[in-house]
Amino acid sequence: MSEAKKLAAEKAIDYVEDGMIVGVGTGSTVAYFIDALAAWKHRIAGAVSSSEQSTARLKSHGIEVIDPNVAGPLQLYVDGADECDPHKRLIKGGGAALTREKIIAEASDKFVCIIDASKQVPVLGKFPLPIEVIPMARSLVARELLRMTGGQPVWREGVVTDNGNWVLDLHNLAITDPVGLERELNQIPGVVSVGLFARRPADVVIVGGEPPKVL
């Protein structure tokens, strides 16, 4: 599927404009986007990055990385996803970058999501839902997740997020009310953020292919 990811990423360059600060997500699809963005490095004002991984790749291309507190509101955010439903609601966080991704998505006018066709689903939840938690709350949050959803929380042991936190992956869900579930899970003390992007879905979804499909 990496060719499809590359095609989606390259199509997202259509949304980049002169002078922009571009919000940049995380993951293997975004890596192709960063590589394509390199050709624009003298035309854009820089990038806001959602992870140490993307920051390193941006810098390796000589693209300036700007602190989100300095950048202000962004016109464009480009990021991948683990699942995408027909309403452009997403599951994200397979690479543990969900919290910073959510912050940048919220700060952006337009969120362009780049995926291959395997990420399209009728109902979210087959991909385990990532939830970033404060380490001391891991077991409390896991019990609450089980009680509230009936899903099976699994600790992504050994993974520490860029914010110094841990990740629980919630298995066996069929998410029929993504906005409600996002709101509900965000209330659990110790939850930093939930990898459901439903309240703020993508604005544009590009599905890689020949030619790419723009939804």
Ligand SMILES: O=C[C@H](O)[C@H](O)[C@H](O)COP(=O)(O)O
């Ligand atoms: O935390 C990681 C992100 O949410 C990624 O955007 C997501 O996991 C998709 O990654 P990939 O493009 O590697 O499939």
